[in-house]
Structures are given as structure tokens and as C-alpha cells.
Amino acid sequence: MKSKHIVIFSDTDGLHEGNLSKAFKKQGVSSSRVSLMDCQLNYGENSSGLLLPGMHDTLPAAAFVRAIPDGSFEQVTFRLDILHALEASGVLVYNTARAIERTVDKGMTSFLLARDNIPSPSSWVCESAAEAQKIIKKETRGDAKLVLKPLFGNCGRGLQLLDRSSAVPSEEEVDGVYYLQKQILHDGPQARDWRVLVIADRAIAAMERISDHWITNRARGGKCLPAVLTPEIRELAEAASHSVGTAYAGVDIIRDTDGKYLVLEVNSVPAWRGLQSVVEKDICQLLADDLLRRCGSTTGAAMTPV
Ligand SMILES: Nc1ncnc2c1ncn2[C@@H]1O[C@H](COP(=O)(O)OP(=O)(O)O)[C@@H](O)[C@H]1O
Numbered sequence: 001m002k003s004k005h006i007v008i009f010s011d012t013d014g015l016h017e018g019n020l021s022k023a024f025k026k027q028g029v030s031s032s033r034v035s036l037m038d039c040q041l042n043y044g045e046n047s048s049g050l051l052l053p054g055m056h057d058t059l060p061a062a063a064f065v066r067a068i069p070d071g072s073f074e075q076v077t078f079r080l081d082i083l084h085a086l087e088a089s090g091v092l093v094y095n096t097a098r099a100i101e102r103t104v105d106k107g108m109t110s111f112l113l114a115r116d117n118i119p120s121p122s123s124w125v126c127e128s129a130a131e132a133q134k135i136i137k138k139e140t141r142g143d144a145k146l147v148l149k150p151l152f153g154n155c156g157r158g159l160q161l162l163d164r165s166s167a168v169p170s171e172e173e174v175d176g177v178y179y180l181q182k183q184i185l186h187d188g189p190q191a192r193d194w195r196v197l198v199i200a201d202r203a204i205a206a207m208e209r210i211s212d213h214w215i216t217n218r219a220r221g222g223k224c225l226p227a228v229l230t231p232e233i234r235e236l237a238e239a240a241s242h243s244v245g246t247a248y249a250g251v252d253i254i255r256d257t258d259g260k261y262l263v264l265e266v267n268s269v270p271a272w273r274g275l276q277s278v279v280e281k282d283i284c285q286l287l288a289d290d291l292l293r294r295c296g297s298t299t300g301a302a303m304t305p306v
């Protein structure tokens with residue numbers, strides 16, 4: 001049995017969760033925060049086989065995925081199983097487990113972008129240190145450098161810049177997978193890139209991030225500035241979100257010294273605190289409204305107030 005309730009998957013009661021909850025309430029829809037760690041596949045106690053805290057024998061109409069907690073390979077797989085199972089039971093999952101799997105994995109994102117001819121820096125993914133060494137040697141001629149990223153990284157964590165003289169990090173250090181990407185140089189003294197929020201295949205807001213460090217993430221001290229959504233940035237962000245199959249996404253875009261825009265990555269569980277600080281649009285409300293709109297069309301019945 002499905003209720004008209006929305007579950008927000010998160011482990012913290014932060015700004016995003018509170019404002020999302022208010023945005024749903026504004027549309028007359030109740031919501032609650034639930035940790036994916038507290039969910040069960042439980043075939044003994046209820047008909048759906050899914051047990052969500054506070055939901056008893058019912059399923060929510062939709063689930064907004066704000067966070068998937070880190071854990072062992074088995075734990076993360078199980079948490080994604082919950083999302084897959086919800087979707088298979090007719091619950092709208094925002095973003096879907098499949099979209100999250102495709103984007104949390106930077107190698108798969110790069111593959112999908114390249115498949116769809118979406119400009120993105122050249123990237124290489126391999127398991128062996130010897131192969132990584134060969135790629136580094138070949139691709140760091142002259143001043144060229146490569147960026148080594150954790151396959152599942154975020155917030156600018158664990159990124160390394162490698163040049164010809166760099167020792168290849170050990171296989172343990174990269175959890176057995178090397179994700180290497182050509183470093184894109186900037187045309188000014190500071191590093192800069194753009195974060196674009198795409199909802200339902202439409203770019204709705206953008207900010208520029210600038211930093212004295214080559215990594216511009218807000219979490220690493222990057223400064224957020226308002227940015228104009230030029231047609232070029234808009235089209236690129238929309239194409240990237242469409243390519244990986246996200247209902248909504250935070251797309252990172254960089255510009256090279258020739259003025260060409262390239263997609264760095266697509267975030268399917270993005271934070272929007274930085275973006276909200278420089279745009280007037282109410283991001284939570286736009287996301288909540290999009291989710292509710294999809295709920296209406298996927299369940300065949302408009303959400304009714306609770
Ligand atoms: N290929 C690259 N060339 C230049 N800068 C890069 C490159 N890749 C990443 N960066 C910088 O590092 C930041 C974080 O990289 P990103 O791929 O978005 O990973 P994360 O998931 O950690 O945010 C980017 O916003 C950008 O400032």
C-alpha cells in the first residue's frame with residue numbers, strides 16, 4: 001500500500017532537509033527524514049518486502065535521495081538495493097539508483113559522456129599501476145599534467161596532480177582503480193569552473209566557483225559567484241544530465257584556454273547551499289515541485305494533501 005508521504009533519505013537534519021520538508025509542506029504534502037541505514041528488506045512482516053522506519057506496512061509515494069552514507073561495499077550495495085526495490089515497487093525515487101550508480105562512478109560518467117559526444121576532458125580508467133604509469137608517461141609530455149581522482153570521490157577530496165616526475169600512487173592508495181584525467185588549464189590567474197543545476201533536462205541556475213588553488217570546490221574554499229547561464233553552458237549541462245539519466249543534477253563545467261567548455265562530472269546527489277547563496281530562485285521549491293509533478297504523472301493520480 002502506498003501513502004501520499006515523501007521520504008527524504010539523509011542522515012542529518014541540515015539546511016537541505018529542513019528546507020525540502022518546508023517546500024513539500026507548502027504544497028500540502030508531508031515528509032520525513034529517514035536514514036537508508038535503518039531500512040530493511042523484510043519479507044516476514046509486511047507485504048511489500050520493504051520496511052522503512054515510521055512507515056509500517058506502507059510505502060511512500062516518493063523518496064528524495066539526499067545522501068547515501070558511506071560504508072563497506074556490501075553496505076553501499078544494500079542501500080542501493082533499497083532504492084532499486086522502492087522503484088520496482090512503484091515508488092518514485094529521485095534520483096534513481098541507476099542514475100546515482102552511473103554518476104557516483106566517475107569512470108562510467110566519462111564513458112557515457114564520450115558515448116554521447118559531450119565534450120569532457122580525456123580520461124583513462126585502469127586497475128594496474130604499471131598501466132597507469134604508461135598513461136602518465138605518455139600524457140604528461142611538456143607541461144601537461146594529469147588529475148588522479150578517486151573513482152567515487154566528491155567535494156574535491158583525494159585529487160592529485162601528476163606530472164612526468166610523479167611517482168604513481170600504489171594500488172592500495174587508489175582502492176585498486178586509477179581514474180586519470182587530462183588537466184585543463186585556465187585562461188586567468190585563478191582556477192574557475194561552473195556548477196549548473198539541471199532539473200528535468202533544463203538548466204535552471206548556475207554559479208561560478210573561483211579559487212587560488214586548482215581545486216575549486218566550495219568545500220575546499222572555492223568562492224561561489226553568481227553566473228549567467230549562457231546558451232553554451234546551458235546546452236552542455238542539459239546534455240550531460242540527459243546522457244547519464246538524472247532527473248536533476250549538479251553539473252560541473254570547466255573552460256580551457258581556447259574558451260571551450262567541457263563537462264568535468266555530473267553530481268546526482270548534489271548539495272545546493274553554495275548555489276542557493278548566489279541565486280534568487282528557491283532551489284528547494286523547484287526540486288520539490290518537480291518531484292511532485294513526476295509523482296502525479298507516474299502514479300497516474302495527482303498528489304492529494306495529507
Ligand atoms: N581535469 C581537470 N582539470 C582542471 N581542474 C580539474 C580537473 N578535474 C577536476 N578539477 C578541479 O577539481 C574540482 C573537483 O573535481 P571533480 O571532478 O568535480 O570532483 P569532485 O567530485 O571531488 O567534486 C573541480 O571542480 C575543478 O576545480
Ligand SMILES: [Mg+2]
Nearest residue numbers: 155156252265
Ligand atoms: Mg565536482
